[in-house]
Amino acid sequence: MHVVLISACEKRALKRSRALLDSYALRAGERTWASAMTVEGLQELRAALKRTASRQTAVACYRNEGMRRMKLLWVVGSTRAFGPHGHFPAGTTRRKEAAVPTWVRHAALLADAAGQGHDVGKASIAFQRKLRDATAPQKDSIRHEWVSLKVIQALRDGADWKTAWQRLEVKAERESVPFAERGLTNVHDAFDFLVASHHGLFGPRTGRDAIGVSNHVRQNPPFDPAQYRPQAPLPEPALAFLNKKLRRLEKIVPPEGVDTPLYWRALSLVARAGLIFADHYISSLHKSKDAELYANTKFDKAGRKLDQPLDQHLSDVSGMAGRMTYRLATLRLPGLSEETVERIMERTEIRQYAWQNRAIAALETARRTTDRPALVLDLAGTGAGKTRMNAKCACALAKDRRVRFATALNLRTLTLQTGDAYREQLKIGSDELACVIGDRIAIRLHESARQQETAEFADEDENPIDVEFEAVGEEFFVPAWVEPFLKEKPRMRPVIGAPVLASTVDFLIAAGEPHRQGHHTLALLRLVDSDLILDEIDSYDPKAMVAVLRLVQMAALFGRNVISSSATLARPVATALCRAYRSGIAMRAALEGRAGQDFLCALIDDHLDPEVFVCREHSEFEGRYDSRITRLLAALHGRAFRIPCLANIAAPTVIAWRDAIAHAVAQLHEDNAWPFAQTGKRVSFGLVRIANIRPAVETARFLADRFPDAYVACYHAQDFTIQRFLKERRLDRLLIRKNGNGHLETDADIRERVSRIDSPEVKFIVVATPVEEIGRDHDFDWAVIEPSSTQSIVQTAGRVNRHRLLPRTAPNIAILQVNHRKIRGQKTVFTRPGLETDTQRYNDPRQGRDPHGHDLKHLIDWNQLPVLDAGLRFRNHPFARLDDENLTAMLEAPLKILCMEARPRDWMVEATYADYPLRDRDAVQQTWRFNYEGDTFEILAPTATGDRFIPRPDLVAEKRGIPANAWLCWSREELAEQAAIAGIALKDAFHFTISTYRFAAQEFEWDEAFGASRPLDRAE
Known part of the structure; x- marks a missing residue:
């Protein structure tokens, strides 16, 4: 493209900007530069200008659009030197500012x-x-x-x-x-x-x-x-x-x-x-x-x-x-440049994503008729491009095209993954994007939640210790009045200033939690001037969902748009979202002296025409939502990409349960393997979804023993930091199959492993916990699923045939008849994860429920499930109905308090927030590391001189070696070498955390191939 750059800088900024612009473009005047430049080069120039910008900086960039005009792309520094379309003023006049509300x-x-x-x-x-x-x-x-x-x-x-x-x-x-x-x-x-x-x-x-x-x-x-x-x-x-x-x-x-x-x-x-x-x-x-x-x-x-x-x-x-x-x-910070917005909003020509063009056109039409804040529910299916679509929605709905949005994600790894997607797919430059990847004192927070009466305070005012978050991003402009607050928190500058933020929800959630004090005000600084994107809100357990709904309410209070995406957004979650958003809109209306609680609502997906309307009554939303789901189910009929079957279990024993998994693995491989080029062998990549870590590790060991012709990996959270990173990077490279299997057949490691096996049938098996089912852009050939909820089944199924969308005639998904908790004899089985509770059991006849309520043979109407899609969550299957009933019951009381429909003083009470936290207060994250030089495991523990790592070999119950057919695991020497390549210190590379419900340090088992796991308590 051909660009023109104009500097209106003053004082020292003029000299700095001239030197920088001279290195990128040719001068066309005293303060004007012109040059042909690539998109990447222009992004680099803008980032360089921002790094040296001061309050005297003002540089505008225009793109030559031929005979038509010069179009303003962006301004770095003060925008006061230029008009809204980039025109340089010939003179100035003074007028009164608009009245303050x-x-x-x-x-x-x-x-x-x-x-x-x-x-x-x-x-x-x-x-x-x-x-x-x-x-x-x-x-x-x-x-x-x-x-x-x-x-x-x-x-x-x-x-x-x-x-x-x-x-x-x-x-x-x-x-x-x-x-x-x-x-x-x-x-x-x-x-x-x-x-x-x-x-x-x-x-x-x-x-x-x-x-x-x-x-x-x-x-x-x-x-x-x-x-x-x-x-x-x-x-x-x-x-x-x-x-x-x-x-x-x-x-x-x-x-x-x-x-x-x-x-x-x-x-x-x-x-x-x-x-x-x-x-x-x-x-x-x-x-x-x-x-x-x-x-x-x-x-x-x-x-x-x-x-x-x-x-x-x-x-x-x-x-x-x-x-x-x-x-x-009245906060108004800089938004995305016009150039970036244009790139995000480009029409797609790919048929699979054409629905996005229709949805955006509908949103833009609606925005021209009303400036009301909007709630968007994106129900598009797996692989339909929801990440890109959510960003497009934020652009289409932004007033005056000043686009700022924050994407809240449940997993730390998804934050970085989403940041990569924004950079690579949407071409958002690093000077417009920041990522929050977590906090550094999570253990202390968990302990203080239980021990607040004895907690340390930061000062004599008894202020709580501030939370610090790790943020990735460049230097961003923030108003001078914010600077003092960020002086001790420099990592927060990109979080507040960046037009686009990809963040763990842990940071943003405090905007809806006034008891969090300083953290609350910091999160508000982001939320008051930023639209909110929520990814997979139904992946939260009910208590955490209440915390997210508080965030939605605060976004509505400040007049922000909220975009929520999930292929399995069931009615209880959708109505809860609407109620929370409406209550925030009601507060906003009260401030502005307006009658009514109306807002713009959009229901969009990849099958039906978009539905955008002004929502005035909650009953109107419910009616439209129910009607749309009915039509969506009809549109889903007949798309045979994922065909399920029931994996029967012969006896209520762990051995029989594992045998059922092995039988399902063998059959699914037989039906879904594909010929591996130039070998005469058949290969498949399969997923075995297990709800909890210890059973997952044991299942991986079992499958490695049962199938010597298979390569078995185990993917979960309790692994060395460097090993989990390497696993995720390898899976991302292998299982993005948008262009078929060619890259698998040419991958040196995969080819070598296939040739090493004598059998003509080669299985690559990933045993994974729920970390795989949300947000991972992987495409497996088949899956065996341990059930936790209908939502988890649908989400896991979304990792099968995700990119290739090959029509199937034989099953490629097997759902186990019962889960591991049932086999262990527990009374409440669909829990952690799941929606079943001790007071609302799915098999309790005293509550009018079927005694077979833990058996998938009875929980799913198999005659109504020829293919596995979101219909499992939306249709009238007993499992879905029980999930809905329990979810509705668990959300009702806190929602009434949130919306001031009951106990109208409770929004001022700490328990209202503490009893519905984002993270389980009973769960404790114990931080361990392997001391590479000392060849011992150490736990982070409090001492007289502060927290430090101390050796605890007595808590390592057993160390298992690496099976010959283990996959995606590396020796400690290899891990140390990879850490050095990645620039990670050994003390950080060999970190891992163990989740427990005890505050005392707990014994665990280390498996060199499959990571750490601890014995399960009966309560778990």
């Missing part, structure tokens, strides 16, 4: 007032003693923010400073919750909530008890009235400011006709984030001078010192909280 001003005023009062309680003798005496208890019997609340309530009622503190001496007053049953109903309630919760939500921390003060008023240490009197009066100007701001708050009233509790909830969530932001930042500054009352302490070389006079701290936080709230609510 009323709700934004109200939120800023609320945060400003709360900032002036948030730490008044630090004037107590107890807190000032804690600041001055390093040996004083870190915990207070009454938290300082609760003291602030009670003192301010008394001041508001007319009490003087000294009298106001006496309220704390009355137990009933000290422990009373200030909110009515309906929740927040006026501006004083909202103010009180901000002050009381700026370090944490109300109790209880877990359980179903009503909102209470257990997080703020403690029984130990006991209350001492003498300690909760003011050490000194608050300076008069500070009190005068507080009274003035409280009076100003009284002018704030909700718009007429809106739901008052909804309005105050929404306003408080925004204002609270601004307050937390401001408090964290101001508290980090050094402002030491003489005073009677201080806000906190700082450490320097001389030790611990008093810092920040309390009145100054209150004033500083107040002013900044108002500004931060305004900036958060």
